[in-house]
Amino acid sequence: xxxxxxxxxxxLLSVCLSAIAAVSVYLTATDRIKQPTMFKAGTKSKMAxxxxxxxxxxxxxxxxAQRGLQTSYPASETVLMRRLSLxxxxxxxxxxxxxxxxxxxxxxxxxxxxxxxxxxxxxSDYLSERFARVIVGVDExxxxxxxxxxxxxxxSDQLYANRPYDELVRQILTDDGIWTxxxxxxxxxxxxxxxxxxxxxxxxxxxxxxxxxxxxxxxIDCLQCHDDFIGTMxxxxxxxxLAGLQLDxxxxxxxxxxxxxxxxxxxxxxxxxTYRYQLLESDQLEPIPARVPFNRELDxxxxxxxxxxxxxxxxxxxxxxxxxxxxxxxxxxxxGVGLIQPVDNIPLDGPFPPALELLVDDFVVHQFDLHxxxxxxxxxxxxxxxxxxxFEITDEHVSGWAVFPMTxxxxxxxxxxxxxxxxxxxxxxxxHVLSRLAMFGQQNEFVDRFGDPGEEEFxxxxxxxxxxLLMLNGSTIRDRLGNDLNSVARINLISPSLEKxxxxxxxxxxxxxxxxxxxxxxxxxxxPLTGDDRRxxxxxxxxxxxxxxxxxxxx
Amino acid sequence: MMLxxxxxxxxxxxxxxxxxxxxxxxxxxxxxxxxVASALARRHDDRKVESAKSLIVLWxxxxxxxxxxxxxxxxxxxxxxxxxxxxxxxxxxxGEGFEQLADQMDSVSIVRALTSKEGDHARAMYNIKTGFxxxxxxxxxxxxxxxxxxxxxxxxxxxxxPRHISILPGSAPGRGGYLGDRFDAFKIGDPRDPVPDIESPxxxxxxxxxxxxxxxxxxxxxxxxxxxxxxxxxxxxxxxxAALTMMSSEQLDAFNVTTVPVALRNEYGDTPFGRGCLAAxxxxxxxxxxxxxxxxxxxxxxxxxxxxxxxxxxxDPAFAAMIRELKSRKLLDSTIVVCxxxxxxxxxxxxxxxxxxxxxxxxxxxxxxxxxxxxxxGETNPDPKPDAAAKLANLKDxxxxxxxxxxxxxxxxxDLQQELDTPVGRPMKINEGKPIQQLLDA
Numbered sequence: 001x002x003x004x005x006x007x008x009x010x011x012l013l014s015v016c017l018s019a020i021a022a023v024s025v026y027l028t029a030t031d032r033i034k035q036p037t038m039f040k041a042g043t044k045s046k047m048a049x050x051x052x053x054x055x056x057x058x059x060x061x062x063x064x065a066q067r068g069l070q071t072s073y074p075a076s077e078t079v080l081m082r083r084l085s086l087x088x089x090x091x092x093x094x095x096x097x098x099x100x101x102x103x104x105x106x107x108x109x110x111x112x113x114x115x116x117x118x119x120x121x122x123x124s125d126y127l128s129e130r131f132a133r134v135i136v137g138v139d140e141x142x143x144x145x146x147x148x149x150x151x152x153x154x155x156s157d158q159l160y161a162n163r164p165y166d167e168l169v170r171q172i173l174t175d176d177g178i179w180t181x182x183x184x185x186x187x188x189x190x191x192x193x194x195x196x197x198x199x200x201x202x203x204x205x206x207x208x209x210x211x212x213x214x215x216x217x218x219x220i221d222c223l224q225c226h227d228d229f230i231g232t233m234x235x236x237x238x239x240x241x242l243a244g245l246q247l248d249x250x251x252x253x254x255x256x257x258x259x260x261x262x263x264x265x266x267x268x269x270x271x272x273x274t275y276r277y278q279l280l281e282s283d284q285l286e287p288i289p290a291r292v293p294f295n296r297e298l299d300x301x302x303x304x305x306x307x308x309x310x311x312x313x314x315x316x317x318x319x320x321x322x323x324x325x326x327x328x329x330x331x332x333x334x335x336g337v338g339l340i341q342p343v344d345n346i347p348l349d350g351p352f353p354p355a356l357e358l359l360v361d362d363f364v365v366h367q368f369d370l371h372x373x374x375x376x377x378x379x380x381x382x383x384x385x386x387x388x389x390x391f392e393i394t395d396e397h398v399s400g401w402a403v404f405p406m407t408x409x410x411x412x413x414x415x416x417x418x419x420x421x422x423x424x425x426x427x428x429x430x431x432h433v434l435s436r437l438a439m440f441g442q443q444n445e446f447v448d449r450f451g452d453p454g455e456e457e458f459x460x461x462x463x464x465x466x467x468x469l470l471m472l473n474g475s476t477i478r479d480r481l482g483n484d485l486n487s488v489a490r491i492n493l494i495s496p497s498l499e500k501x502x503x504x505x506x507x508x509x510x511x512x513x514x515x516x517x518x519x520x521x522x523x524x525x526x527x528p529l530t531g532d533d534r535r536x537x538x539x540x541x542x543x544x545x546x547x548x549x550x551x552x553x554x555x
Numbered sequence: 556m557m558l559x560x561x562x563x564x565x566x567x568x569x570x571x572x573x574x575x576x577x578x579x580x581x582x583x584x585x586x587x588x589x590x591v592a593s594a595l596a597r598r599h600d601d602r603k604v605e606s607a608k609s610l611i612v613l614w615x616x617x618x619x620x621x622x623x624x625x626x627x628x629x630x631x632x633x634x635x636x637x638x639x640x641x642x643x644x645x646x647x648x649x650g651e652g653f654e655q656l657a658d659q660m661d662s663v664s665i666v667r668a669l670t671s672k673e674g675d676h677a678r679a680m681y682n683i684k685t686g687f688x689x690x691x692x693x694x695x696x697x698x699x700x701x702x703x704x705x706x707x708x709x710x711x712x713x714x715x716x717p718r719h720i721s722i723l724p725g726s727a728p729g730r731g732g733y734l735g736d737r738f739d740a741f742k743i744g745d746p747r748d749p750v751p752d753i754e755s756p757x758x759x760x761x762x763x764x765x766x767x768x769x770x771x772x773x774x775x776x777x778x779x780x781x782x783x784x785x786x787x788x789x790x791x792x793x794x795x796x797a798a799l800t801m802m803s804s805e806q807l808d809a810f811n812v813t814t815v816p817v818a819l820r821n822e823y824g825d826t827p828f829g830r831g832c833l834a835a836x837x838x839x840x841x842x843x844x845x846x847x848x849x850x851x852x853x854x855x856x857x858x859x860x861x862x863x864x865x866x867x868x869x870x871d872p873a874f875a876a877m878i879r880e881l882k883s884r885k886l887l888d889s890t891i892v893v894c895x896x897x898x899x900x901x902x903x904x905x906x907x908x909x910x911x912x913x914x915x916x917x918x919x920x921x922x923x924x925x926x927x928x929x930x931x932x933g934e935t936n937p938d939p940k941p942d943a944a945a946k947l948a949n950l951k952d953x954x955x956x957x958x959x960x961x962x963x964x965x966x967x968x969x970d971l972q973q974e975l976d977t978p979v980g981r982p983m984k985i986n987e988g989k990p991i992q993q994l995l996d997a
Binding site: 140142391406449460461467472473518521549553 | 737756780784
């Protein structure tokens with residue numbers, strides 16, 4: 001053997017040892033989570049003293065008391081972590097996060113976790129996708145001129161920086177430029193209806209309906225074709241009702257008549273002709289000047305740029321439907337159900353739940369601060385109530401928020417939870433790029449097969465046979481559990497006891513420890529097994545918990 | 556405090572009253588209708604009792620060129636050199652690649668002057684699959700979902716496997732839309748491969764142990780919500796039994812084309828689409844209501860003639876073999892076959908030798924289930940006027956795409972006048988078209 005061969009052997013050996021060392025480090029790593037900068041220990045009492053949180057809880061409790069209904073007891077910390085993580089990142093909390101939480105003072109844990117999530121890119125990425133669904137929908141939109149992913153990424157940046165919501169919406173409604181360089185203008189290019197006969201101009205009618213639903217929480221689409229002749233669309237107040245007119249819808253559409261799309265992207269042609277439409281009772285096209293449908297005293301009619309004029313009116317701090325719409329939506333994201341349902345059909349004339357109005361006032365006072373709104377809701381007793389109770393829970397209790405409402409996980413939450421639960425470490429922006437890529441690919445594949453509800457954000461959905469088959473036999477769960485670099489092998493390798501192994505799988509999948517019956521049942525099964533058999537049994541336990549009813553519900 | 560979904564929806568009192576009135580009128584034997592209306596209603600009721608039961612959609616995603624497929628104009632400028640071939644029906648010609656379908660033309664009819672207002676793929680696909688233009692406020696159900704919704708009570712005890720199936724799903728497989736996810740198409744790939752999500756990833760013994768363990772965990776969860784009367788009935792695995800039944804159902808054999816004699820398989824063509832069509836016939840025979848088989852690659856903005864010919868080479872044997880086999884199995888009378896894409900292609904060539912999008916007069920082929928064969932409905936002008944305003948003037952007996960839906964629903968004896976409820980109680984027309992009677996009248 002020559003010295004060259006020796007050198008080759010030593011090189012090969014060192015490469016193998018390095019690889020083994022890298023895998024070992026990966027399997028046994030116990031990295032600490034970075035402390036959130038927004039978190040200050042001991043601030044729970046300060047938030048609790050927040051008059052809005054107290055008033056919100058008091059208003060809900062007063063309503064329940066008036067109806068003779070009790071409230072439930074507080075939920076456990078792990079249940080709260082699960083709710084918060086699902087709402088703000090679309091996944092379960094990782095075992096790593098739950099272990100880190102144990103090092104935080106109990107009184108600070110909710111605050112710590114909310115701060116941790118709000119500073120995590122996963123949160124802004126997830127919320128931007130949820131918000132984008134109502135702003136631009138889920139369809140691919142017009143080819144070439146629309147880039148949904150750019151819009152969602154831009155929105156995520158804004159949410160990550162906690163840009164005031166009114167500023168953010170103002171930019172969406174007024175931005176100029178090319179859809180790639182000025183991602184906000186995708187709001188307009190999405191509403192271009194490609195037609196070989198028409199100029200490719202954003203459609204004022206679609207924009208009117210979309211703007212009303214997305215930013216004012218009102219479905220006024222019926223008025224596109226006819227006046228409200230059945231009394232469901234009041235554009236006045238409760239005291240002075242004013243039936244919505246077809247003219248109201250098209251006067252709103254008229255605000256978008258100056259928007260052009262050209263080689264320089266979206267811009268305004270301030271000299272363009274007034275919007276024209278043939279109303280139902282008319283026999284000809286007629287010019288329809290821009291006019292806001294309600295709260296007209298907030299509209300500055302002297303502004304020549306119609307989009308700017310509309311944006312100023314929509315986001316005006318006294319235009320309550322604007323703030324009400326996003327407060328109700330954020331509440332719905334956190335609870336799974338809005339204070340008013342459907343979330344994008346809030347009546348102008350009420351009645352409004354007092355809790356909603358309190359949050360709206362607070363949101364406006366705090367300069368449309370979304371992070372503050374999320375922290376306020378998370379801090380309330382209402383959010384922190386258990387979904388169980390020691391009394392018979394009726395529909396009245398649920399609708400009155402006496403208990404936390406139980407809702408089925410959304411498809412991307414199921415997918416995200418499967419993927420996160422099979423990794424003990426958090427799959428966040430600091431995770432290995434391969435882990436994140438795998439998560440992205442597997443999540444999309446799973447949601448595609450499971451069925452994406454699209455813009456139906458908060459509908460009551462029932463499980464289908466196809467979805468159950470996907471959970472029982474689908475490739476996502478099979479691949480996640482079969483990959484020895486994921487949690488199954490790691491739990492088998494490093495758990496100090498069988499009890500600890502079972503507990504870790506429960507924490508990873510259901511965010512709780514097993515009860516005695518469950519613990520005994522699964523420990524007994526693992527007891528006689530060793531090596532691969534024990535690993536397979538842990539894999540089966542994972543499969544069981546992922547397929548359990550509990551896994552599929554936010555509670 | 557949490558306000559009702561129904562409080563602010565379009566589910567108005569007037570809507571309810573109007574519908575209730577119609578229901579009462581129906582229950583009262585139409586006695587409230589005028590004599591003319593009664594006569595029309597009787598005519599409707601007197602339609603032949605035998606109606607179509609199933610639908611196969613041969614979905615040509617990307618939009619085929621009508622000039623190279625079902626509406627050739629050989630020898631004209633718009634043909635740009637494309638040729639045509641005779642069929643077994645005098646006067647009907649197809650694009651030159653349809654050698655086998657030409658012999659089945661007496662069973663197939665063509666609608667040649669279809670129109671839509673959608674020239675974008677995604678919007679046009681939505682339009683032609685649902686019969687409605689995209690509406691940002693809701694998602695309409697695809698035709699297969701509507702059919703499954705309308706036949707659910709008849710099928711509930713009959714079939715273990717999904718009733719709505721999409722083979723080789725393209726970018727827009729049939730969705731249940733506002734009818735719900737359960738009417739979504741079940742998606743499978745090339746029938747040569749195993750059906751997705753049907754095989755347990757572990758052996759039988761381990762699977763049984765997993766299910767037994769599942770009961771332990773579920774029992775624990777349900778016990779914690781025993782006093783939750785609002786949720787009690789919703790918690791649990793309501794579809795576990797149905798899923799397990801499907802996993803062991805003999806009807807799954809219908810997906811398996813590997814046991815079909817080679818000679819028959821070869822008739823369909825040794826392609827994923829051919830195998831998809833082969834499986835579609837077996838699935839219909841097993842009781843499935845709607846099967847969609849996708850053949851993509853028709854979006855020929857460049858090199859139109861060559862690319863269209865390649866697709867036709869795959870479509871022709873499969874379509875023709877499907878018609879032959881449905882006939883031999885005596886299923887053609889109860890199965891509608893529809894073949895087409897989201898729009899047509901321009902009657903002029905672009906600089907790259909391609910044809911662009913053209914929703915102003917395109918074609919769809921239909922057969923079976925009461926659709927008469929050997930007929931051509933509508934006509935396109937071989938010398939079309941190019942200006943936008945005159946585009947419809949290029950057509951004779953034009954039909955919008957929703958008329959195809961109306962024709963299918965009528966052939967299936969589904970009430971075209973009914974309204975379906977969205978989840979928020981908004982009543983929606985099941986269809987906004989008119990049946991193409993020339994296709995249905997004997």
